[in-house]
Amino acid sequence: xxxxxxxxxxLFALLVVWSFVVAPGRGWAMPENVATLxxxxxxxxxxxxxxxxxxxxxxxxxxxxxxxRQAQGGGGSRSPISNHLPLEIxxxxxxxxxxxxLALVQIAPWEALKFSNSIPRAADGTPKPPLCEVxxxxxxxxxxxPGADGRFGSVDDLxxxxxxVVPVGEPxxxxxxxxxxxxxxxxxxxxxxxxxxxxxxxxxWFECTKAGTYDLMCAELCGWGHYKMAGAxxxxxxxxxxxxxxxxxxxxxxxxVEDRK
Amino acid sequence: MSAPGRIFSTDHKRIGLQFFWTGxxxxxxxxxxxxxxRWQLAWPWTSMPVAGGLVFPKSGGVPSPEFYSALFTFHGTxxxxxxxxxxxxxxxxxxxIPLLIGARDMAxxxxxxxxYWIMPLAIGxxxxxxxxxxxxxxxxxxxxxxxSTNPNATPGSLHGQSWWLAAIxxxxxxxxxxxxxxxxxxxxxxxxxxxxxxLPLTVWALFLSACIQLAGLxxxxxxxxxxxxxxxxxxxxxxxxxxPLLWQHLFWFYGHPAVYVVILPAMGVVSxxxxxxxxxxxxxxxxxxxxxxxxxxxxxxVWAHHMFVSGMNPALGMAFGIATTLIALxxxxxxxxxxxxxxxxxxxxxxxxLFALGFVALFITGGLSGLWLACTPVDVYMHDTYFVVAHFHxxxxxxxxxxxxxACYHWFPKMFGxxxxxxxxxxxxxxxxALSVGVFLMMHQLxxxxxxxxxxxxxxxxxxxxxxxxxxxxxxxxLGLAAWQLLFLANVxxxxxxxxxxxxxPWRANTLxxxxxxxxxxxxxxxxxxxxxxxxxxxxxxxxxDFRPQAARLSPRR
Numbered sequence: 001x002x003x004x005x006x007x008x009x010x011l012f013a014l015l016v017v018w019s020f021v022v023a024p025g026r027g028w029a030m031p032e033n034v035a036t037l038x039x040x041x042x043x044x045x046x047x048x049x050x051x052x053x054x055x056x057x058x059x060x061x062x063x064x065x066x067x068x069r070q071a072q073g074g075g076g077s078r079s080p081i082s083n084h085l086p087l088e089i090x091x092x093x094x095x096x097x098x099x100x101x102l103a104l105v106q107i108a109p110w111e112a113l114k115f116s117n118s119i120p121r122a123a124d125g126t127p128k129p130p131l132c133e134v135x136x137x138x139x140x141x142x143x144x145x146p147g148a149d150g151r152f153g154s155v156d157d158l159x160x161x162x163x164x165v166v167p168v169g170e171p172x173x174x175x176x177x178x179x180x181x182x183x184x185x186x187x188x189x190x191x192x193x194x195x196x197x198x199x200x201x202x203x204x205w206f207e208c209t210k211a212g213t214y215d216l217m218c219a220e221l222c223g224w225g226h227y228k229m230a231g232a233x234x235x236x237x238x239x240x241x242x243x244x245x246x247x248x249x250x251x252x253x254x255x256x257v258e259d260r261k
Numbered sequence: 262m263s264a265p266g267r268i269f270s271t272d273h274k275r276i277g278l279q280f281f282w283t284g285x286x287x288x289x290x291x292x293x294x295x296x297x298x299r300w301q302l303a304w305p306w307t308s309m310p311v312a313g314g315l316v317f318p319k320s321g322g323v324p325s326p327e328f329y330s331a332l333f334t335f336h337g338t339x340x341x342x343x344x345x346x347x348x349x350x351x352x353x354x355x356x357x358i359p360l361l362i363g364a365r366d367m368a369x370x371x372x373x374x375x376x377y378w379i380m381p382l383a384i385g386x387x388x389x390x391x392x393x394x395x396x397x398x399x400x401x402x403x404x405x406x407x408x409s410t411n412p413n414a415t416p417g418s419l420h421g422q423s424w425w426l427a428a429i430x431x432x433x434x435x436x437x438x439x440x441x442x443x444x445x446x447x448x449x450x451x452x453x454x455x456x457x458x459x460l461p462l463t464v465w466a467l468f469l470s471a472c473i474q475l476a477g478l479x480x481x482x483x484x485x486x487x488x489x490x491x492x493x494x495x496x497x498x499x500x501x502x503x504x505p506l507l508w509q510h511l512f513w514f515y516g517h518p519a520v521y522v523v524i525l526p527a528m529g530v531v532s533x534x535x536x537x538x539x540x541x542x543x544x545x546x547x548x549x550x551x552x553x554x555x556x557x558x559x560x561x562x563v564w565a566h567h568m569f570v571s572g573m574n575p576a577l578g579m580a581f582g583i584a585t586t587l588i589a590l591x592x593x594x595x596x597x598x599x600x601x602x603x604x605x606x607x608x609x610x611x612x613x614x615l616f617a618l619g620f621v622a623l624f625i626t627g628g629l630s631g632l633w634l635a636c637t638p639v640d641v642y643m644h645d646t647y648f649v650v651a652h653f654h655x656x657x658x659x660x661x662x663x664x665x666x667x668a669c670y671h672w673f674p675k676m677f678g679x680x681x682x683x684x685x686x687x688x689x690x691x692x693x694x695a696l697s698v699g700v701f702l703m704m705h706q707l708x709x710x711x712x713x714x715x716x717x718x719x720x721x722x723x724x725x726x727x728x729x730x731x732x733x734x735x736x737x738x739x740l741g742l743a744a745w746q747l748l749f750l751a752n753v754x755x756x757x758x759x760x761x762x763x764x765x766x767p768w769r770a771n772t773l774x775x776x777x778x779x780x781x782x783x784x785x786x787x788x789x790x791x792x793x794x795x796x797x798x799x800x801x802x803x804x805x806x807d808f809r810p811q812a813a814r815l816s817p818r819r
Binding site: 016030055074082099115217 | 325326327329330399400401405407408411414415416501502505506539540541542543544545546547548570571572575576578579582583586587589590593594596597598600601603604605606607608609610615618621622625626629630632633635636637638639641642644645646687691694695698702703705706707709710711713715716717718719721722723724725727728731797800801802803
């Protein structure tokens with residue numbers, strides 16, 4: 001039994017380490033990061049992975065070793081101790097220091113991700129206006145571009161259901177809103193997630209660094225059709241983005257304006 | 262004793278066992294719902310065995326998406342509020358507290374009886390939800406507004422949600438009454454000589470988890486009543502005109518400390534089992550107590566880490582992120598002290614000991630994955646993905662449930678006067694450990710790859726389609742894990758009737774309950790015990806005389 005249990009714990013430790021080590025090669029890790037702010041998230045993830053990995057291997061390895069050594073039927077330690085203040089101080093202060101460090105290093109990236117004063121500024125110093133509005137409702141994403149007049153909610157607004165098209169390599173500000181319940185705007189490849197509340201406009205921003213099409217998911221339970229609330233973000237070069245808007249404008253002009261929300 | 266006297270009993274042991282059997286019965290439903298969830302995730306929109314045919318005869322057993330939502334809502338609610346909390350506080354708290362502190366019964370036996378008898382009402386409300394139009398609640402065990410308050414938001418919000426709220430409010434009242442009782446009993450009814458620092462860690466843990474319930478539960482119960490009011494009286498506490506975030510704050514103010522309610526008692530049990538079955542004193546008794554105190558206090562300052570991406574002020578998120586990172590410290594101190602407890606011990610690999618060791622391994626894993634989630638920028642990605650599901654299942658299954666199994670194997674002889682079969686118990690451990698790793702480990706990878714929780718069909722997203730094999734593997738492991746529990750059930754049923762008679766103190770343990778008969782009669786002790794020493798005086802060197810019971814002599818009954 002002793003060998004079986006010690007082996008079980010040792011195999012468990014190996015399996016856990018294996019599952020994280022092989023993850024990137026098998027698509028079991030975070031998808032490739034394609035946003036400027038995502039780099040700091042990935043860096044924090046890796047740093048924590050080293051800390052977690054070290055403590056995990058140390059403690060579970062020790063557990064397997066102790067089971068192997070102390071369950072062989074003979075007597076235990078001849079001079080057992082049940083208190084050791086220096087040891088307690090040691091294993092409080094060392095992890096404590098690591099945790100305080102961890103608590104502090106997350107502050108700057110968090111500020112960059114979520115604080116409103118981190119929203120990129122235009123050339124004149126004012127906060128960059130939203131490129132588009134993203135309206136969430138059961139169970140779809142509706143993207144609204146302001147059109148030629150630059151204002152939302154006017155007759156020349158351009159509609160793009162399920163697909164958010166943005167220029168690559170530029171900071172993009174979005175205004176999120178919900179028409180019914182809480183949804184969550186989640187683009188794994190950008191490391192970006194933000195709940196969208198009814199009755200409130202929420203600003204988010206990102207800068208995509210690589211052209212491509214990325215999954216847009218709803219990450220907050222929003223009703224029976226939550227699972228199918230799939231959208232896409234298509235990041236394209238500036239010229240292609242302009243062409244997309246021009247195409248939408250032509251479509252609007254030829255169809256009339258009945259497509260208002 | 263007459264039959265009504267046995268059923269409507271004020272004896273703490275009988276009430277404890279009522280919680281035990283009720284919790285065990287609810288576990289069957291919780292496990293069944295988990296398997297149906299896993300079935301849908303592995304083989305989306307295929308005919309569900311057993312339940313499918315019963316619920317969806319028209320579609321040939323293929324579940325509807327709203328039934329899937331009802332399933333995970335039911336699973337989470339049932340497992341937290343009707344399985345692990347009633348088992349860890351209702352069963353262990355009721356059965357063990359008076360015995361371990363040397364009291365004849367609880368401080369308020371009638372209140373205690375009431376706290377149990379509210380539970381069947383609460384369970385009745387939860388199950389009634391499945392019978393009403395629209396079906397059972399479908400807003401998740403967290404029931405965020407306005408999905409839960411708007412009757413048209415999802416079919417389960419039509420009527421089912423009100424039944425869900427009634428169940429939660431009643432369960433809250435039940436737990437509050439129980440907690441009031443536990444706290445008073447520990448403060449007032451300790452035997453002579455049982456000073457605070459001679460309390461077994463199990464009692465400390467049960468006491469602190471009851472303190473958490475007393476402070477936190479009224480908030481959730483009141484919050485639930487407000488949500489009921491929004492639904493029934495058309496108030497607007499949580500509507501878009503009010504604040505949907507208010508519900509989240511009120512829910513998590515207890516919803517998060519509830520995690521500590523279900524892990525602290527398991528920590529206490531594991532400390533006692535490691536010591537008694539390792540024939541060595543708990544290492545660092547005082548640091549163990551202080552770390553549990555720290556968890557209790559800090560536990561009330563971290564609730565909003567469930568809301569980092571909710572739209573809450575990000576400055577608040579930063580403060581909660583820092584507090585959350587720091588709460589890892591007392592848990593870490595406990596892990597080091599457990600390892601030091603078994604270091605140099607004379608480990609007896611009993612079933613109870615094996616589950617306690619398994620608890621340590623799985624709790625370490627679940628605790629460490631929490632570090633990623635405590636880190637706010639990383640949590641933005643992880644939030645509401647399967648990484649979170651993996652994390653809390655390692656804590657609640659690997660932690661709380663393994664602690665419950667350790668407690669069951671350890672105290673079964675005392676509770677029923679019969680020994681469980683140890684060979685079956687050890688086999689139960691090996692399979693349960695291996696299969697639970699199979700179920701929960703790879704959920705980390707699902708989450709890392711971006712799979713959100715609570716979605717009925719991950720293949721809708723192109724970037725998640727390659728995860729199907731992992732989901733199938735997890736489902737097979739879940740089926741195996743559930744089947745493996747038949748070993749435990751068979752062991753319990755067989756041992757209750759045929760197990761060898763248990764002596765008073767089969768494990769040669771120190772704490773007071775082993776002074777009483779197995780099972781103890783009404784009133785517990787023939788004579789009032791007097792406590793002379795701490796609970797952990799074991800000698801790891803071999804020998805017949807390797808333990809010193811807390812009560813050295815029994816004084817005549819007063």
